[in-house]
Amino acid sequence: MALRDLAILGKANVKKDAYNKITGKALFAADLKFDHMLYGGVFRSTVPHATIKRFDASKALALPGVACVLTSKDIPGGNRIGIIMKDEPVLVDDKIRRVGDAIAIVAAETPELVEEALELMEVEYDLLEPILSYEDAMKEGAIKVHGDSNLHARKHLESGDVDAAFAQCDVIIEGTYTTNMLSHMFIEPDAGVARIEDGILTVYASTQNAHFDRGEVARTMGLPNNKVRVMQVTTGGGFGGKLDISVQCHLALLTNATGRPVKMVRSRKESTDVSAKRHPMVMKAKTGATKDGKVLAVEVFMTGDTGAYASYGPAVITRAVVHAMGPYDVPNVRIDADFVYTNNPMCGAFRGFGVPQVSVCHEGQMNALAKALNMDPIDLRIINAQRPGTVLATGQVLDEAVGFIDTLLEAKKKAAEVLDPCKENQGIGVGCMWYGVGNTGLPNPAGAFVEVLADASVNLMVGCADIGQGSSTVMAAIAAEELGLSYDDIHVVAADTMVTPEGGASSASRQTFISGNATRNACKQAKDTLAETASNFLNVPKEDLIFRDRMIYSAKDPAIKMTYPELMAEMKKWGKLAVGAGAYNPKTTYLDAKTMAGIPYEIYSYGTTIAQVSVDTSTGEVDVQKLISAHDVGQAVDREMVEGQIEGGMVMAQGFAVFEKIEFEKGKIKNPIFSKYLIPTAMDSPEIYPIIVECPGEAGPFGAKGVGEPALIPGIPAITNAVENALCQRFFELPLMPTEVMKKIRS
Amino acid sequence: MDKIKISFILNDKPVTVETNPNKRVVDLLREDCECTSVKEGCSEGECGACTVLVNGTPVTSCLMLAGQIEGDSILTLEGLMKDGELDKLQTSFVEAGAVQCGYCTPGMVLSAKALLMKNPHPTHEEIRRALSGNLCRCTGYTKIFKAVDMAAGN
Numbered sequence: 001m002a003l004r005d006l007a008i009l010g011k012a013n014v015k016k017d018a019y020n021k022i023t024g025k026a027l028f029a030a031d032l033k034f035d036h037m038l039y040g041g042v043f044r045s046t047v048p049h050a051t052i053k054r055f056d057a058s059k060a061l062a063l064p065g066v067a068c069v070l071t072s073k074d075i076p077g078g079n080r081i082g083i084i085m086k087d088e089p090v091l092v093d094d095k096i097r098r099v100g101d102a103i104a105i106v107a108a109e110t111p112e113l114v115e116e117a118l119e120l121m122e123v124e125y126d127l128l129e130p131i132l133s134y135e136d137a138m139k140e141g142a143i144k145v146h147g148d149s150n151l152h153a154r155k156h157l158e159s160g161d162v163d164a165a166f167a168q169c170d171v172i173i174e175g176t177y178t179t180n181m182l183s184h185m186f187i188e189p190d191a192g193v194a195r196i197e198d199g200i201l202t203v204y205a206s207t208q209n210a211h212f213d214r215g216e217v218a219r220t221m222g223l224p225n226n227k228v229r230v231m232q233v234t235t236g237g238g239f240g241g242k243l244d245i246s247v248q249c250h251l252a253l254l255t256n257a258t259g260r261p262v263k264m265v266r267s268r269k270e271s272t273d274v275s276a277k278r279h280p281m282v283m284k285a286k287t288g289a290t291k292d293g294k295v296l297a298v299e300v301f302m303t304g305d306t307g308a309y310a311s312y313g314p315a316v317i318t319r320a321v322v323h324a325m326g327p328y329d330v331p332n333v334r335i336d337a338d339f340v341y342t343n344n345p346m347c348g349a350f351r352g353f354g355v356p357q358v359s360v361c362h363e364g365q366m367n368a369l370a371k372a373l374n375m376d377p378i379d380l381r382i383i384n385a386q387r388p389g390t391v392l393a394t395g396q397v398l399d400e401a402v403g404f405i406d407t408l409l410e411a412k413k414k415a416a417e418v419l420d421p422c423k424e425n426q427g428i429g430v431g432c433m434w435y436g437v438g439n440t441g442l443p444n445p446a447g448a449f450v451e452v453l454a455d456a457s458v459n460l461m462v463g464c465a466d467i468g469q470g471s472s473t474v475m476a477a478i479a480a481e482e483l484g485l486s487y488d489d490i491h492v493v494a495a496d497t498m499v500t501p502e503g504g505a506s507s508a509s510r511q512t513f514i515s516g517n518a519t520r521n522a523c524k525q526a527k528d529t530l531a532e533t534a535s536n537f538l539n540v541p542k543e544d545l546i547f548r549d550r551m552i553y554s555a556k557d558p559a560i561k562m563t564y565p566e567l568m569a570e571m572k573k574w575g576k577l578a579v580g581a582g583a584y585n586p587k588t589t590y591l592d593a594k595t596m597a598g599i600p601y602e603i604y605s606y607g608t609t610i611a612q613v614s615v616d617t618s619t620g621e622v623d624v625q626k627l628i629s630a631h632d633v634g635q636a637v638d639r640e641m642v643e644g645q646i647e648g649g650m651v652m653a654q655g656f657a658v659f660e661k662i663e664f665e666k667g668k669i670k671n672p673i674f675s676k677y678l679i680p681t682a683m684d685s686p687e688i689y690p691i692i693v694e695c696p697g698e699a700g701p702f703g704a705k706g707v708g709e710p711a712l713i714p715g716i717p718a719i720t721n722a723v724e725n726a727l728c729q730r731f732f733e734l735p736l737m738p739t740e741v742m743k744k745i746r747s
Numbered sequence: 748m749d750k751i752k753i754s755f756i757l758n759d760k761p762v763t764v765e766t767n768p769n770k771r772v773v774d775l776l777r778e779d780c781e782c783t784s785v786k787e788g789c790s791e792g793e794c795g796a797c798t799v800l801v802n803g804t805p806v807t808s809c810l811m812l813a814g815q816i817e818g819d820s821i822l823t824l825e826g827l828m829k830d831g832e833l834d835k836l837q838t839s840f841v842e843a844g845a846v847q848c849g850y851c852t853p854g855m856v857l858s859a860k861a862l863l864m865k866n867p868h869p870t871h872e873e874i875r876r877a878l879s880g881n882l883c884r885c886t887g888y889t890k891i892f893k894a895v896d897m898a899a900g901n
Binding site: 012014015017018019020021022023024025026027028030031184185186187188189234235236237239267268467468469470640641643644646647648649650651652673674675679680681682683685688 | 777782783784786787788789790791793794796823824825827828833837840841842844846847848849850851852853856874875876878879880881882883884885886887888889890891892
């Protein structure tokens with residue numbers, strides 16, 4: 001692919017939110033204050049499965065300063081929410097399905113009074129038998145968490161003739177891999193404020209999807225969508241954990257009941273207890289290859305626990321199945337998956353939607369295969385790598401934008417430069433991934449509005465929520481590139497449902513691609529009017545005009561030109577407005593219900609990590625020393641921000657591989673706080689070498705793909721494989737806790 | 748509980764606040780002094796988002812009570828700009844790309860400030876140690892280290 005001649009993209013711009021954040025002026029939800037504001041809190045179940053025999057809030061209501069206590073009977077609209085399936089009550093009605101289910105909500109004059117009121121509420125339960133594992137859920141005659149089956153989803157993907165292929169293989173690798181429940185641990189706990197503004201129920205929320213929130217609030221309140229406004233405020237990280245409804249519906253109910261603004265700020269414990277977690281999964285895999293290293297067949301059966309509610313579970317299982325064979329061209333594939341409902345904590349979206357879990361499995365298999373065949377792990381992956389033209393198990397044929405082999409080669413080159421020869425108990429491991437950008441086999445459009453103003457400054461309105469990853473910066477750069485203006489000319493308004501069009505979720509690494517294309521399309525529409533005016537003025541055909549660096553000129557004779565302010569004056573003279581509305585929906589198809597054949601994603605990102613670790617054989621502690629991670633991002637919109645995603649992803653991968661785990665017992669999380677759930681600190685952070693590979697296609701805006709989740713995924717198996725190689729042992733369960741590592745060392 | 752008056756220096760200005768003696772400093776600063784840059788992330792002194800400098804030393808203000816800061820000098824992110832100019836650390840955090848979601852940023856910058864006030868040219872190891880009480884889930888810390896290096900002229 002020839003180098004593209006871009007004016008803005010591929011450089012580093014000052015993030016749109018940087019100044020407010022570095023001066024402390026950025027307002028997060030907990031920082032908002034309104035006159036006569038009340039505070040809200042939630043009375044939650046302490047048992048995993050029960051019906052409510054008696055609930056009594058009379059003592060709480062008698063407390064001076066308590067404005068109201070609401071239960072499910074006080075909901076004016078519907079009482080079921082959920083991203084994909086509406087199976088979660090806003091307030092418990094029929095039964096409790098998990099520890100932390102919301103039974104009642106309270107509003108009071110101060111946060112202290114809220115706490116006091118919650119302590120005065122009384123509940124008696126009729127306990128039901130809790131379903132606490134996959135096995136419990138699938139037992140014949142088991143009590144049902146929802147409806148008439150505990151099987152939440154079952155998926156099957158098959159291509160080729162798997163059994164015949166295994167019969168031809170020279171080597172077969174088998175393994176059963178387990179990954180545990182993880183918590184996002186975004187640093188800002190969920191929070192929001194609601195109030196009535198000019199008759200509109202307005203919710204300010206820490207969220208990854210304001211437009212989804214609007215629909216849920218409107219349905220809960222029985223209001224039309226345009227009587228609800230959700231505004232995303234500065235959001236302190238999400239990683240998938242702020243996609244579900246947190247405080248939004250409760251706030252709407254309380255503000256509606258009291259007529260006053262209400263604020264809710266979750267404690268760290270409450271935030272961890274009830275926000276969605278990463279699905280724990282068990283993956284039983286069989287991989288067959290020829291003696292030359294060509295993988296002929298892969299078979300995987302995986303089970304997952306989605307907990308009490310579906311959340312993004314249906315997306316996680318589908319994505320996990322589609323990605324289970326890894327970024328390889330495998331002609332014979334059979335993948336089966338069962339996800340169940342239980343009374344455990346709810347699992348949903350967490351950076352990668354099941355792909356981090358399956359990467360542990362397919363890369364564990366590849367590491368073992370390389371050893372069995374005595375092959376270089378990079379060479380083995382190159383032999384099997386997806387390439388342009390590869391036919392996937394879903395039947396989709398890949399286009400030219402497949403940069404996987406480049407990531408392998410670039411990472412290998414860097415490893416030769418920066419990794420040290422391994423000493424005793426040191427190891428090097430390779431991990432790879434692919435990631436379909438956007439939602440799986442579903443329409444998932446985004447929109448954008450743009451207006452070029454009289455002075456050639458621009459307002460760009462996008463639904464896409466910037467949660468710190470920098471999407472507003474990305475959209476501004478794309479708009480500036482398309483319009484031929486400078487990055488600083490573009491002001492971005494994001495994720496305000498009364499101002500911006502639908503953007504869909506800031507998830508699935510989709511916003512650079514989808515909102516980016518919507519932004520570009522909106523700009524193209526505005527540019528069309530601008531070009532018409534410039535064409536008349538300069539007497540140059542529209543198609544010969546170039547917009548760049550705040551100038552408009554003829555491609556054939558750059559001396560024929562005008563400035564942007566001159567063009568805007570000309571627009572004014574003729575009564576023309578430079579406005580545009582754009583949308584983009586990725587070119588996917590629904591997947592066949594039986595075979596999962598179809599086009600799950602329009603584009604794919606690829607990545608390779610090489611890790612170097614050292615293991616302390618007296619304690620079992622794993623020291624992650626160096627991580628090289630090469631990512632095919634199509635086209636980097638902002639190189640510094642791409643690096644930031646890779647570095648952040650790599651350290652999150654370290655946590656995943658080495659020490660993070662939600663411990664729970666009888667449905668109750670035992671370590672919901674930072675002193676008990678450890679995430680990597682500055683002392684843990686390894687040396688990271690981010691490598692940007694650009695293999696642009698025609699689909700993304702100027703060729704850009706997504707990187708948010710790809711940045712995490714390959715680091716996890718790379719670290720695991722490095723530990724395996726250091727100790728010449730196989731590991732089948734993450735995290736690699738020192739106790740488990742010691743067991744292996746002693747064996 | 749009877750309210751007490753406490754006087755301290757906040758961002759170079761003397762202030763007197765009437766408050767419950769057992770109010771946490773994080774709440775005092777956020778609610779009574781409009782310093783909302785002081786963030787709360789865990790309420791147990793683990794995440795460092797509520798870090799402020801007390802007489803130049805970083806402390807987690809969620810574990811400190813109002814009565815404890817009588818007569819002390821407190822620095823929050825609001826006080827870091829001098830005469831409308833950004834502190835070198837603020838500039839370097841922006842230039843290095845060290846700000847993502849921004850929730851850890853105020854505490855992180857203040858921990859870095861305390862380090863540079865005591866040790867203008869810290870080693871990489873000293874930077875890591877000084878920032879180890881401030882959790883960041885977005886950046887992987889790499890660009891934060893770079894920002895501190897830039898501010899130190901390393």
